[in-house]
Amino acid sequence: xxxxxxxxxxxxxxxxxxxxxxxxxxxxxxxxxxxxxxxxxxxxxxxxxxxxxxxxxxxxxxxxxxxxxxxxxxxxxxxxxxxxxxxxxxxxxxxxxxxxxxxxxxxxxxxxxxxxxxxxxxxxxxxxxxxxxxxxxxxxxxxxxxxxxxxxxxxxxxxxxxxxxxxxxxxxxxxxxxxxxxxxxxxxxxxxxxxxxxxxxxxxxxxxxxxxxxxxxxxxxxxxxxxxxxxxxxxxxxxxxxxxxxxxxxxxxxxxxxxxxxxxxxxxxxxxxxxxxxxxxxxxxxxxxxxxxxxxxxxxxxxxxxxxxxxxxxxxxxxxxxxxxxxxxxxxxxxxxxxxxxxxxxxxxxxxxxxxxxxxxxxxxxxxxxxxxxxxxxxxxxxxxxxxxxxxxxxxxxxxxxxxxxxxxxxxxxxxxxxxxxxxxxxxxxxxxxxxxxxxxxxxxxxxxxxxxxxxxxxxxxxxxxxxxxxxxxxxxxxxxxxxxxxxxxxxxxxxxxxxxxxxxxxxxxxxxxxxxxxxxxxxxxxxxxxxxxxxxxxxxxxxxxxxxxxxxxxxxxxxxxx
Ligand SMILES: [Zn+2]
Numbered sequence: 001x002x003x004x005x006x007x008x009x010x011x012x013x014x015x016x017x018x019x020x021x022x023x024x025x026x027x028x029x030x031x032x033x034x035x036x037x038x039x040x041x042x043x044x045x046x047x048x049x050x051x052x053x054x055x056x057x058x059x060x061x062x063x064x065x066x067x068x069x070x071x072x073x074x075x076x077x078x079x080x081x082x083x084x085x086x087x088x089x090x091x092x093x094x095x096x097x098x099x100x101x102x103x104x105x106x107x108x109x110x111x112x113x114x115x116x117x118x119x120x121x122x123x124x125x126x127x128x129x130x131x132x133x134x135x136x137x138x139x140x141x142x143x144x145x146x147x148x149x150x151x152x153x154x155x156x157x158x159x160x161x162x163x164x165x166x167x168x169x170x171x172x173x174x175x176x177x178x179x180x181x182x183x184x185x186x187x188x189x190x191x192x193x194x195x196x197x198x199x200x201x202x203x204x205x206x207x208x209x210x211x212x213x214x215x216x217x218x219x220x221x222x223x224x225x226x227x228x229x230x231x232x233x234x235x236x237x238x239x240x241x242x243x244x245x246x247x248x249x250x251x252x253x254x255x256x257x258x259x260x261x262x263x264x265x266x267x268x269x270x271x272x273x274x275x276x277x278x279x280x281x282x283x284x285x286x287x288x289x290x291x292x293x294x295x296x297x298x299x300x301x302x303x304x305x306x307x308x309x310x311x312x313x314x315x316x317x318x319x320x321x322x323x324x325x326x327x328x329x330x331x332x333x334x335x336x337x338x339x340x341x342x343x344x345x346x347x348x349x350x351x352x353x354x355x356x357x358x359x360x361x362x363x364x365x366x367x368x369x370x371x372x373x374x375x376x377x378x379x380x381x382x383x384x385x386x387x388x389x390x391x392x393x394x395x396x397x398x399x400x401x402x403x404x405x406x407x408x409x410x411x412x413x414x415x416x417x418x419x420x421x422x423x424x425x426x427x428x429x430x431x432x433x434x435x436x437x438x439x440x441x442x443x444x445x446x447x448x449x450x451x452x453x454x455x456x457x458x459x460x461x462x463x464x465x466x467x468x469x470x471x472x473x474x475x476x477x478x479x480x481x482x483x484x485x486x487x488x489x490x491x492x493x494x495x496x497x498x499x500x501x502x503x504x505x506x507x508x509x510x511x512x513x514x515x516x517x518x519x520x521x522x523x524x525x526x527x528x529x530x531x532x533x534x535x536x537x538x539x540x541x542x543x544x545x546x547x548x549x550x551x552x553x554x555x556x557x558x559x560x561x562x563x
Contacts, residue, residue, distance in 0.1 A: 113157025179496030263512035292338035433469025
């Protein structure tokens, strides 16, 4: 299975490269060279996209072999393609995928919305207005606000960061200063950082001409100054926390693995609801790990999160899950800072409107294109500093001041790059796992020291040599005096107030002297509530230190009240 997914993604990468830059397919691409044009009953639809035959017999439209065929028209000639056995063509995502993920066999063409008339030689509309594709003038703020206002839908059809007329502007360094604003490509210290040149405690400059360190403005080139910057390793886990994966956490987070200040290392858990054991969630939180939100349902198809989820859905899924974690896992509401969208499918502006309204502090769902040096986390006050990566991915276009993006830098493994560890090609033994982790660690540690993210689904650890390689890696890097494994909340606390290595032992947010108050402590023996819910088939167990609800908590009923 793994093999085939890799083969598929390699093929898709080639195909994507053929369509890349211009959005149109390059007719000279090797994939097309040995394709013969068809003299079939398939019309030419030359919109630069793959399509299905609109003349297919309506009886056969949902037939699997028809759904696996797709066409491309170039210079008036139609080329036929077919997905590999077992795969169907997804017209929206323009890729072949497993049957369970394709829902549009009945659609023959990807709908394209006409473009609004924003830049015309002669202005069409008055001040403060823009023109729809049909020349209707509407107030500018209605464009890309998530609701269709033009008759032709053109106000909402072109809303990525490049096309949204209300898009966030490029970073204005003068008006972007810590702790509340940070543009990724700027130094944390020094004249260009907006922070004083003199270190707050050391009494000597941290950076700049008097410090003896380089004054290179580009944070990416700070390698000579990097010894002042701690190397953070951010370990995260996605999905349910339960008995299936509990032992994995126990093996990784042992008493002997500590940060340079002697405190235990911490991870971040993006918790989805179904099958989660909330006593375990509470224990993790008690131990200083961060609990973050990964939706209630984690439902598919993946494109739901980018395309279909309304602002109300975002609230139901994410604020709902925050409520469940708080009610049944005892985690304090003010400690729930982060979200990660299922399948890393960013929800455009709608997701971030929900985050702003609820008060979430950060998102960690966006992957950046592979880069050396890697990218630092940033706030969304201004235009994001990298491309929105992925087919059909919808990054926010508007500004969201003060909300952090803990961007996922990709790992490099052989010729592949991958954001989640379990998307990387499998490695044959613990030696190679260790080498791969070490290679990526060095790419960060020896350049700009952007946090190194290691993003896991626990399934990756079910392979024994993966666990062994990871443990060896951790033990090795934890010997370094300037390497810290902290959770994302702790990382943001440091980014808001970046103190150099020499002062980190007294950095308050990374200390572990606080004791957990009695009322927040997880119980030893939880209640095991056997619960029904019409939305999930069969019964579910909910393990919690608090009272059992009447029903299994779910969307719009997160406290499980029998209605
Ligand atoms: Zn997930």
